[in-house]
Amino acid sequence: MRSKIYILLLLLCIAFNAAAQFTLQIEITATPSAHKQDGVFVAGSFNKWNPGDSMYRFHNENGKLVAIIKGLAADTYRFKFTRGSWQKVQSTNTGKDVDNQLLQLSADTTVSYTIDGWLDDYALPQKHQASTNVHVLDTAFFIPQLNRIRRIWIYLPHGYNQTKKHYPVMYLQDGQNLFDEVTSAYGEEWGVDECLDSIIAKGKQGCIVVGIDNGADTRMSEYNPYEFTWKDSTQSKTFLPEGNAYLDFLTQTLKPFIDKKYRTLTAKENTIIAGASMGGLIAYYAALKYPEVYGKAGVFSPAFWTAPEIKQLTDSVGKKVSSKFFFYCGGKESENMVEDMNEVAEKLGGNSHAMIYTAIDTEGRHDEKAWRKWFADFYVWMMADGYNNVIKLEQ
Structure with missing residues (x-):
């Protein structure tokens, strides 16, 4: 009888975890000195990588940028920060691309990041890369x-x-x-x-x-x-x-x-x-x-x-x-x-x-x-x- 109760409780826990929804709070503590007046957005696997989604725009709170995303299921999420388009995506402080941020979410979570640069500040005239073939x-x-x-x-x-x-x-x-x-x-x-x-x-x-x-x-x-x-x-x-x-x-x-x-x-x-x-x-x-x-x-x-x-x-x-x-x-x-x-x-x-x-x-x-x-x-x-x-x- 005890084993049956244990199995039932285990199944209930698994079902609860599968259905659980969590809140992710993303904080940006530092950004480049330029473009302070521009809005900053988060684009990722939770919003179809939309770089300018108004629902995912950061707001200023006590000197840092904050975005709160509610109702996320337990999963691995990937995201980047933009100023509203992929031409204005975050970069390194030398203008190089940065990998997607990666987060394994299994509980309500607060994470902090800094943005070292914006790609459009380093953009050179675009040169096509395709080969002659x-x-x-x-x-x-x-x-x-x-x-x-x-x-x-x-x-x-x-x-x-x-x-x-x-x-x-x-x-x-x-x-x-x-x-x-x-x-x-x-x-x-x-x-x-x-x-x-x-x-x-x-x-x-x-x-x-x-x-x-x-x-x-x-x-x-x-x-x-x-x-x-x-x-x-x-x-x-x-x-x-x-x-x-x-x-x-x-x-x-x-x-x-x-x-x-x-x-x-x-x-x-x-x-x-x-x-x-x-x-x-x-x-x-x-x-x-x-x-x-x-x-x-x-x-x-x-x-x-x-x-x-x-x-x-x-x-x-x-x-x-x-x-x-x-x-x-x-x-x-x-x-x-x-x-x-x-x-x-x-x-x-x-x-x-x-x-x-x-x-x-x-x-x-x-x-x-x-x-x-x-x-x-x-x-x-x-x-x-x-x-x-x-x-x-x-x-």
Whole structure:
């Protein structure tokens, strides 16, 4: 009887902790001497990284800036400070980027920070970073399935124009963050072009990369096949599912266009889809929905928490899948991200004939810097000599 009571109390405690909501008080004790009249905001994983959200503006209290965020669940949160836009984000005292602040919240908490600099005080004329192998294919490519337009990038491997060789194709989400710091949403790019230039120069297999810009305000809908409600301490918003229409665009409109315009290898073994966060979710879903089209998938830091139905789908369609999957997640992302990714990867491994590579970086954060670090490993494994032989990247 005592053991039953103990188990019941334990379950009640777990349920209470899962449902508990906490208050986070952030204090800024020092800021640069310039721009004292400007408002300061906190942007993070609790407010969709909105750099100028009035609900997250600091107020002055006894000589320090204070922001109080209520109703947060126990989790790992990431955030930065801005003066209302990402061009005016915090920096070091020499103008260098700073990593996201990282906080594990499990109780009412007060934390203090200082801001050493503002990026716009050190900003030089912006110089584009994309290599000469990157071009904008179209600034307004029409998406008939969604009645929208989108910028599309193309990376052609070195030597493409001097040969008649055909190449595999990779379709990468969040195109504005792939090649150029100037266009990247957070000032940090994946460095896909530099990475591939280096690998190809060492004699490895080249690849065409198609980067598709996200739709900004429509990103959460376009990259999710399921309805999802975002909740934070002050508001909630429901995103209607547009993932199926977006995938139909990639599969029925964009891929045929690319295959016709460029010298591509069109078979599933030579068609890769990849992305990070919500982009990782839609890349994984694409490989499940269209296993005859996308034979390889790069699933970086997937936002499976926005689509719990993906686990049931993995169970139901896994037996039809025999593709290659690269799963990556960082240990310093949100609390359940590694667990969610591992659960999906294990389900896929148990229900399919898929070839799976899982990587967990204990120091990895949810940002372009982490995905850039692991892109080479992902690419070399996907481009392995033969389907089962892994080629190690030369150091």
